[in-house]
Every structure is written in C-alpha cells, then in structure tokens.
Amino acid sequence: MSNGSYHVVISSAGGGYSRWRDLAVTRWREDATRDDWGTFVYLRDLATGEFWSTAYQPTLCETKGYEAIFTQARAEFRHRHAGLEVHTDISVSPEDDVELRRITITNRTSVVRVIELTSYAEVVLATPAADASHPAFSNLFVQTEFAQKSSAILCTRRARSREEKPPWLLHLMVGQGGKQGEISCETDRARFIGRGQTMANPAAMQHVSPLSNTVGSVLDPIISLRRTVTLQPMKPPLLTWFWA
Numbered sequence: 662m663s664n665g666s667y668h669v670v671i672s673s674a675g676g677g678y679s680r681w682r683d684l685a686v687t688r689w690r691e692d693a694t695r696d697d698w699g700t701f702v703y704l705r706d707l708a709t710g711e712f713w714s715t716a717y718q719p720t721l722c723e724t725k726g727y728e729a730i731f732t733q734a735r736a737e738f739r740h741r742h743a744g745l746e747v748h749t750d751i752s753v754s755p756e757d758d759v760e761l762r763r764i765t766i767t768n769r770t771s772v773v774r775v776i777e778l779t780s781y782a783e784v785v786l787a788t789p790a791a792d793a794s795h796p797a798f799s800n801l802f803v804q805t806e807f808a809q810k811s812s813a814i815l816c817t818r819r820a821r822s823r824e825e826k827p828p829w830l831l832h833l834m835v836g837q838g839g840k841q842g843e844i845s846c847e848t849d850r851a852r853f854i855g856r857g858q859t860m861a862n863p864a865a866m867q868h869v870s871p872l873s874n875t876v877g878s879v880l881d882p883i884i885s886l887r888r889t890v891t892l893q894p895m896k897p898p899l900l901t902w903f904w905a
Contacts (some may be wrong), residue, residue, distance in 0.1 A: 662736065662751070667758040671736045671751060672696055673729040675716025679760055679782075684828060685792055688783035697860050700782040702764060705866065706743055707775040707889065712866050713742055715749045715764060719781075719860035744770035745892075768892035777889045778834075779865065779872075783850065784882040786818045786828050803882040805848035807874060812844045814876075814884045832884040839898030842889035845871035850881035 662669045670689075671677040676696035678689030689698040697719050705712035713722035716729070716738045724740035731737075735752040746767040753760055768774050784803055785792045792799045802819045816830040834844060847853050847865060852873055855864025865872065865885070872887045890898050 662734070662753045664753050664755050664758070667753055667760065669736075669751065669753055669760055671699075671731075672718075673731075675699065675701065675714065675718040675729075675738060680789075681758055681828070683788055685785040685787060685789045686830060688785050688792065688796070689789075690793075698783075700762070701780070701860070702749070702762070703777075703779040703781070703866055704745075704747065704766075705777040705779070705869070707777055707869055709743075710869065711743060712777075715740075715747055721861055741769075744768065745774070745776070746897075765897050766890070766892060767897040768894050771894050773894070774892040775889055776892060777869070777887065779885060779887040780832070780834065781853065781860075781863075781883060781885045782832075784816050784830060784848075784884055786816065786830060797880075800881055801878075804878050805876045805882055805884070807846045807848075807876045809844065809846075809874075812886070812888075814846055814848065814886065816848075816882065816884065830884070832886065834886045834888060836888065836890060836898060838896065839893070840891040841898075843871065844886060844888045846874055846876070846887070847872040847885040848877075848882055849873070849875045849879040850883045853883060853885055 666682050668680045674696050676699040679686040701719050702715045703712055714720040724742040726741045728739040738749040740747055748765045750763040787799050804817055806815045813833040818827045820827045853863055853865045858864050
C-alpha cells in the first residue's frame with residue numbers, strides 16, 4: 662500500500678514494514694520461515710491474563726475464523742477468540758504520509774470484558790542499507806519522548822550536521838467507545854522483550870501493569886503504547902493507531 666511517498670508492506674500473517682521515501686520507518690529483515698518483523702498489536706483479557714495478537718504474528722496463537730483480506734486500498738485481518746470478534750483495518754492516507762490502523766473489537770459474550778491493547782514496532786528512521794549494515798550504531802542516534810496528554814510518542818534522529826533536517830515519527834493512539842484507561846508507553850526494546858524472551862512471549866506481557874514510560878536516548882528504540890478498554894456486551898469500541 663502506498664500514496665507515492667509512504668509505503669506499507671503486510672504479509673498474510675501480519676508481518677511487514679513501513680517506509681517513507683528512502684527511509685525505513687520500522688525495522689524488517691527478509692525471513693520467509695519466521696516473518697516476525699513488523700508492527701504488531703497485542704490483546705490481553707485482564708480477567709484471565711490470556712494474551713494474543715490482532716494477526717497471527719507475533720504470538721502465533723490459533724484463533725477461529727482467521728482471515729487476511731487484501732485489496733488495493735487496504736489490508737484487513739479478522740478473527741474470533743475468547744468470545745471477542747477482532748477486525749483490523751490497515752491503510753495509508755492518500756493525502757498525507759500517515760499510516761492508519763483501526764481495530765474494532767466486539768464483545769459477543771454476556772458479561773463486561775476489560776481488554777488491554779499494546780502496540781509494538783522497532784524504530785529505524787534511516788535507510789534500510791544503513792540499518793542492515795550496523796543496526797546497533799544506527800540505534801544510538803534515535804531519541805524518543807512521550808506526550809501523555811496527547812497519547813503520543815515522538816521519535817527523531819539526531820542530526821549529524823547543522824544542514825541536516827532529521828525526520829520525525831509520530832505514534833498516536835486514539836479511541837472511541839467504551840471506558841478507556843490511562844495510557845502508558847515503552848521505547849526500550851530490552852525492557853519490553855526481556856532477557857531470554859521472544860516477541861511471542863515478551864516480558865511486557867508477563868505482568869498486568871502499565872508500561873515503564875521509559876523515553877530518551879535508549880540503546881534499542883521501539884514504539885509501544887498500552888491502554889485498557891472496557892467492553893460492554895455486543896457494543897464495539899473503536900480504537901485507532903496513527904503513524905506519521
């Protein structure tokens with residue numbers, strides 16, 4: 662999907678990458694056997710502690726009625742799990758360099774459900790070749806900050822000269838419908854995944870608590886936002902993520 666300058670590639674399992682002109686917005690490596698690079702959203706039922714993802718990646722959780730639908734304008738993922746219907750719609754704005762991810766969750770049970778949503782993506786803001794050749798060095802120049810009142814994370818790359826105009830990345834979460842909890846963030850990949858853990862079972866999903874709100878010059882930058890939403894029976898709240 663592309664508007665000519667902003668591009669998004671999505672696989673049927675939910676992996677992929679985002680690019681703006683010649684810059685990689687999120688990190689991706691070609692791997693046909695795993696396909697676990699990309700932008701993901703985790704869902705967790707706070708009553709049971711069970712978590713899964715809006716697409717097959719990265720948790721690899723088997724859900725009912727899983728569908729991946731692709732058209733020229735958008736990509737869609739649908740599934741049913743634990744009494745919830747989850748519909749994810751991904752598109753790129755034709756007017757602005759913005760990536761839109763809309764997640765609609767419908768509670769098909771007869772009880773009130775409290776669901777936690779956590780987004781995740783690795784930040785690059787450099788050319789794919791530069792990131793692939795030395796990702797650790799490239800990470801050192803990325804800075805992050807959290808605007809809690811706006812529910813947004815801002816990322817930029819420190820300029821190496823006065824003439825350089827560094828790019829900016831905005832990661833924003835807004836919601837409509839349902840009672841929503843306080844938002845928290847994480848921009849340190851080591852804190853999110855944890856030692857010896859993987860994307861399928863990261864440390865951030867082991868405990869029901871807000872994220873650490875770590876920002877600044879972290880060694881391995883990511884963008885992650887977390888918020889809870891209360892779902893009434895048969896009433897779908899609408900939550901939307903923005904990348905710009």
